Amino acid sequence: MMKTLKILLLVLVTGSIGYAQTPKWDGQSFRDVPYKQVGQRKLLMDIYMPETQVSEKAPVIYYVHGGGWAAGNKEKFGQPLMLPMFRQLSKNGFVCVSISYRLCKKGQGVLMRDCVTDAMDGLRFLKQNSEQYSIDPDRIVVFGDSAGGQLAQMLTYASPENFVGDPKLAEIDVQPRAGISWYGPSDFTDVNLFKTTFSDKNPNRFGSRITGDDNGYKKNPKAFEEMSSYYWIKKDSPPMLVLQGDTDATIPLPHAIHLKEKADRIGADVEMIIVKNAGHNWRKAGGDPVPGVEEIQRISAEYALQKVTPLKQQD
Template sequence: MKMNHSFRLSVLLTLTLTAACCWTSDAFAQRERPTIKNRLENDDSNDDGKVTKDEFSGPPKLFERLDRDGDGQIDIEEVVGNMSVRRPENGRNPSPRAPRGVEVKRDVVFGKGGDRDLKMHIVLPESKPSKPLPAYVWIHGGGWQAGSKEGGVNQVARIVAEGFVGATIEYRLTGEAPFPAQIEDCKCAIRFLREHADQYGIDPDRIAVGGSSAGGHLVALLGTSGDVDELEGSGGWPEQSSRVQAVVDLYGPTDFSKFVTTKGFESHNRDGSPESKLLGGGDVLGNDKGIRRVNPITYIDDKDPPFLIIHGTSDPVVPANQSQLIHEALESAGVETTLKLIRGAKHGGREFADPEIRDLITTFLKKHLQPSE
C-alpha cells in the first residue's frame, strides 16, 4: 500500500519535531521545552536569520531535514513559517515565549530612522530590582543587509539573569539606506535608553553594547565614536549622550582597507559586496572618505571604554586581523582592551557558545559596569 504525498509530509514533520525535542546542548540546558525557533535563533551566532552547519548544535540528520533547499544553511523564518501552527481567533501569530526568568517588552519604539519608527525589545528580570541595573544592548549582524533584533533576546537574556537590563535593537539595513544610517540608529537607541532609564530601571551611567559580525562593527563604532556629531543623526533624544561604558565586539570589521586587501578576502572590495553596499556602492578601495568615516579605528582616543574582542582564527567571512588591528590601536591609545582568539573557530558557531567564552563576556561586563560608589 502506497502512502499519499500529504501523509509522507506529515510523517516527516513528526520525525523532525521529535528529533528537535531531543535536541539538547549547553545553550539550552537551562530552559524548559524551548521551541525549535528558540533553538535555531540561539545557534544563529551572527544573527543573520540563517544557521550554518558550523553553527548548528543539533544532530546532523536533523540539519539535513531542516535545510530544505540543500544550500548548507537553515533559513529560520522559512522553517518556522512552514510548520503548522494553530492561530488564535484574531488570526495573529502569538508572541514568542520569553526565555525563562525574564520579561520581554516587545517592539518598543525608540526613535525615527528616516521617516519610519525604529523598535527594540527590552528584556527585564522578572523580579523587580531594588536599585537601577546596568544595561546590555545587543546589535545583530547580517552584513548590514540582513538579520533582525529577534535573535538578540536570547543573547541578552543570559546577561539579564546576572543582574542587567537587556535590549536588542533594529537599525536600517543597506537596502533601505547606506552608512551612516546604521550607526545613527544605534546611537539613537542608546540615547533613548538614557532618556527612559527610570522607566526601565536602568543606571544611565552603565550601558554596555555587544554585537557580532556587522553588529560587532557597529558596537565597536559606538565605543570609539562617542559623541561624534556627524554620526549622531536626528532620530530623537538629542539632549542625551550616545556614549557607552563597555564594548563586546565579536568578529566585527574595523578597518575596511585592510579587510578587502587581505589575501582570500579581495572579493569584499567589489561593487555589490556587503561592504560596498554599506558605503553606497562601487569598489571599496578608492572611497577613502567613506572608509575613514566607517572605520571604528578612525575615532579611537584615550576616552574610549574598555573592549572585549573575540574572533575565530579560521573565520572565512571577516579576517581575524580586523580584531587584532583594533586591539592594537586601542592599546596604543591607552584604552583597556582584551583580545581572545579562538583557535580554529569560524564566523560564529558553537565555539562562541562555549561556557568559557560566555563566562569571559559575563565577567568582563560585571567588572566594568560595577556601580560607582
C-alpha cells in the same frame, strides 16, 4: 517543492527565516518599543527586564545584531548563540535590550552610517526613558556580533555628535561603559584585512554599503575611515572586549589584531581573545573551538558584569 517545504518548516520552527522566535522570558518584557521613526517606518527595540532585580537602577546590555548590515533583526536575541549570555546577565540584574535598525538593502538608499546612527539613537532613547525602565544610563555595555560587532565598536569609540539622527534625541549625550565585539571588522580602509586563504570572497564586498558605490573608496576614502573603529579609538576610550575566531573566512582574524595593536600602541583598553578552530558564528573549523561557545558566553557575560560593578564592590 522540497526547497519550499524546507523553508516553510524553518519558518514554523524559528518564527523567521534564519532567526529564532522571540524567547520566553521569566521577567517582564516590553516588545516592539518604537525608539525613533524614519519617514513612515518605526524602528523598534525589545526591552527585557531582569529576571532578578538586584538594584533600583539596573545596568544594561545593549545588543546590536549582525547580518552584514543588510539582514537580520532584533529577534536574533533569541538564538542559542546569544540567549544564554543574556540570561546569565539578567540573573545578575541586567536589563537586556535588542534593537532593529535600517538595513543596507539595494535600492533603499540606506548606508552603513545610517545603521550606526540608528544604534546611537537607540542608546539616546534609553537614556531619555531611563526612569520608565529603571535603567542606569551610566552603566550600559554595548554588544554585537559580526556587523553588529562593528556597530558595537562604533558605539564605544565614535563621537555621537557625528551620528545625529532623530532631532528629538539629538541633544542627549550617550557614552557606553564598555563594549563587546564578536568577530566585528575594525577597518574598511585596508582591503587586505578582508583577504584570507580560507575563502575566495570578494574582499571589497562591503564597500557599496558604505558609499552606495562599488568603487566608493576611490571617490570617498573618508567615508571608509568614518566607518572604521580603528580611526576612532583613543587612549581614553571605554574598554572593549574583542573575540575573534582564528579561521574566520568572513571577518578574518587580522581585524582584531589590527585594532588590538593600535590600542596597545596608544594605551587604550582592549582585551582580545582568539578562539582557536573557530570560523564565523563560532563554527567549527579544524576542530572544536577553544574556548567553546558556552565558555565564550560566560566570558562575555562576566566581562559586562565586571565593567558595570561599582568600584567600591571591585576592591
